[in-house]
Amino acid sequence: MQADKLQAFELAPIRAAVRRTTIICSRRLDVHLGAPLIIASETFQETGSFKFRAAYAAAHYSQAGHLLTASSGNFGQALALAARLLGKECTVVMPTTSAAVKIEAVKGYGATVDLVDTRSTSRQKRVAELAAQIPGVEVLSAYDDERVIAGNSTLGEELADCQALHHFDCVIAPMGGGGLTAGLVQGLRAKGAQIEVFAAEPQLGNDGARSLAAGRIIANEQEPATIADGARTVSLGQHNFAILKDGLAGVIEVSEEEIKEAVRLLYSMANLKSEPTGALGLGALLSAGEKFAGRRPLIVVSGGNVDSSVYCDIIGAAAKSLS
Numbered sequence: 001m002q003a004d005k006l007q008a009f010e011l012a013p014i015r016a017a018v019r020r021t022t023i024i025c026s027r028r029l030d031v032h033l034g035a036p037l038i039i040a041s042e043t044f045q046e047t048g049s050f051k052f053r054a055a056y057a058a059a060h061y062s063q064a065g066h067l068l069t070a071s072s073g074n075f076g077q078a079l080a081l082a083a084r085l086l087g088k089e090c091t092v093v094m095p096t097t098s099a100a101v102k103i104e105a106v107k108g109y110g111a112t113v114d115l116v117d118t119r120s121t122s123r124q125k126r127v128a129e130l131a132a133q134i135p136g137v138e139v140l141s142a143y144d145d146e147r148v149i150a151g152n153s154t155l156g157e158e159l160a161d162c163q164a165l166h167h168f169d170c171v172i173a174p175m176g177g178g179g180l181t182a183g184l185v186q187g188l189r190a191k192g193a194q195i196e197v198f199a200a201e202p203q204l205g206n207d208g209a210r211s212l213a214a215g216r217i218i219a220n221e222q223e224p225a226t227i228a229d230g231a232r233t234v235s236l237g238q239h240n241f242a243i244l245k246d247g248l249a250g251v252i253e254v255s256e257e258e259i260k261e262a263v264r265l266l267y268s269m270a271n272l273k274s275e276p277t278g279a280l281g282l283g284a285l286l287s288a289g290e291k292f293a294g295r296r297p298l299i300v301v302s303g304g305n306v307d308s309s310v311y312c313d314i315i316g317a318a319a320k321s322l323s
Contacts (some may be wrong), residue, residue: 009057009061009146009147009150011057011150011153011154011157013060014053014056014057014060014150014151014154015154015157017046017052017056017060017085018045018046018052018053018056018154019044019045019046020158021040021041021042021045021155021158021159022040022041022042022043022044023038023039023040023041023166024038024039024040024041024270024272025037025038025039025166026039026269026270026271028269028270029265029266029269029270032265032269033285033289034289035289035292035293035295035296036296037282037285037296037297037298037299038166038168038296038297038298039266039270039272039298039299039301040155040158040159040298040299040300040301041272041274041301041304042155042278042300042301042302042303043272043273043274043278043301043303043304045303046078046081047074047077047078047081047105047109047305048074048077048105048303048304048305049074049078049230049275049278049302049303049304049305050152050155050180050300050302050303051074051075051077051078051079051142051303052078052081052082053151053152053154053155053183054075054078054142054143054145054147054148054149054151054179054180054183055075055078055079055081055082055140055148055151056078056082056085056151057147057148057150057151058079058082058140058145058147058148058151059079059082059083059086059088059140060082060086060147061147062088062138062140062147063138064088064136064137064138065088065089065136066088066089066090066091066134066135066136066137066138067079067083067088067089067090067091067137067138067140068090068091068092068093068127068130068131068134068137068138068139068140069090069091069092069093069127069139069140069141069142070092070093070094070123070124070126070127070142071092071093071094071106071142072094072095072097072098072099072102072229072230072232073094073098073099073101073102073103073105073106073229073230073305074102074230074303075142075143076092076094076102076106076111076113076142077092077102077105077106077108077109077111077305079092079111079140080092080105080106080109080110080111081109083109083110083111084109084110084111089111089112090109090110090111090112091111091113091114091130091134091137092106092111092112092113092114093114093115093116093123093126093127093130094106094113094114094115094116095115095116095117095118095123095223095232096115096116096117096118097118097229098115098229099305099306099307099310100307101305101306101307101308102305103115105305114126114130118222118223127139141177141237142179143176143177143178143179143180143233143237143240144177144178144179144237144238144239144240145179145237145239146239148179148183149179149182149183149186149239149240149243150183150186151183152179152182152183152184152186152187153183153184153186153187153190154183154187155180155183155184155187155300156183156184156185156186156187156188156189156190156191156193157187157188157190157191158187159171159184159187159188159193159195159298160187160188160191160192160193160195161191163193163195166298167296168195168296168297168298169195169196169295169296169297170195170196170197170198170249170292170295170296170297170298171184171188171195171196171197171198171297171298171299171300172197172198172199172200172281172284172285172297172298172299172300173197173198173199173200173280173281173299173300173302174199174200174201174228174230174231174277174278174280174281174300174302175199175200175201175208175231175236175251175280176201176205176228176230176231176232176233177233177235177236177237177240178199178208178236178237178240178241178243178244179237179240180300180302181197181199181240181244181247181248182237182239182240182243182247184197184300185197185243185244185247185248186243186247189247196249197247197248197249198249198250198251198252198284198297199244199248199250199251199252200251200252200254200280200281200283200284201231201252201253201254201280202224202226202227202228202231202253202254202255202256202259202280203253203254203255203256204224204225204226204256205220205223205224205226205228205231205232205233206251206253207219207220207233207234207235207236208236208244208251209251209253211235211236211241212244212245212248212251215245217235217236217238217241218235219234219235220233220234220235222234226256226259226276227256227259227260227276227310228259228275228276228277228279228280229275229276229277230275230276230277230278230302231277231280250291252284252287252291253287254280254283254284254286254287255283255287258283258286258287259276259279259280259283260276260314260317261283261286262274262279262280262281262282262283262286263275263276263279263311263314263315264314264315264317265282266279266282266301267315272301272304273304273306273311274301274303274304274306275302275303275304275305275306275311276306276310276314277302277303278301278302278303278304279301280302281299281300281301282299282301284299285297285299
């Protein structure tokens with residue numbers, strides 16, 4: 001989606017519905033990393049992640065009265081709330097492995113949850129079955145949709161607006177299907193901001209890095225078994241790849257242990273609860289800090305919706321190692 005196409009969307013209703021991102025600085029974390037760092041946290045966004053920007057835009061511009069999607073949790077609960085606010089029905093297909101807190105949140109916002117065992121049936125197949133059964137329903141992608149990119153571009157706009165105050169010179173954000181990073185690129189471009197965007201993705205699901213290196217979309221054989229559940233996508237979206245192939249400055253692969261360590265550091269040094277996917281940006285700095293030597297990066301913490309048991313296991317591992 002080109003910048004002029006982005007302008008075709010009236011973003012004022014989206015800007016009015018979302019909460020502005022929260023900018024955090026942590027001197028303890030700066031000292032630990034040996035370099036200054038800015039954090040843009042979407043953990044205080046509606047439904048606890050950036051996905052509300054995408055979901056509200058998709059629901060707002062949809063003409064359907066019933067919305068259907070597949071989600072591991074964040075987009076599902078964001079769409080559930082957006083549908084509720086806009087007076088629409090919503091059904092979310094979720095893997096049985098989704099975080100319990102996310103399943104309950106989707107239900108809590110009034111949506112119908114359809115659980116699927118992805119080892120035997122793909123989310124996409126189940127969505128297709130339900131789409132054939134529900135009259136007048138529209139299937140919405142959590143990331144591969146121009147409306148989703150437009151919604152996420154509002155975060156890019158906000159970052160451009162605060163760049164003069166915080167003086168960051170690049171942005172590092174989590175990447176699964178590419179909806180967030182594509183939106184950031186578009187939002188920054190729309191504001192005329194010359195700020196590089198880097199993507200951080202799990203090593204276990206490095207299809208984005210492989211795709212951008214090859215110049216074409218390369219899919220994972222199955223959903224990656226990474227702790228970063230928001231990045232368990234099979235491939236980048238077509239709409240997103242069209243933007244990211246020229247819009248990204250690079251992709252950094254992050255190990256599972258680096259993801260966990262990033263979660264621990266955000267907790268202990270920035271007083272910030274992040275889900276594993278949300279910590280990918282900091283994990284990228286742990287993985288490739290030398291790449292950003294002399295620079296002042298901003299990392300996007302994309303969300304904070306994580307099962308308490310998973311979070312306690314990650315945080316508790318650090319405590320045990322010190323005992």
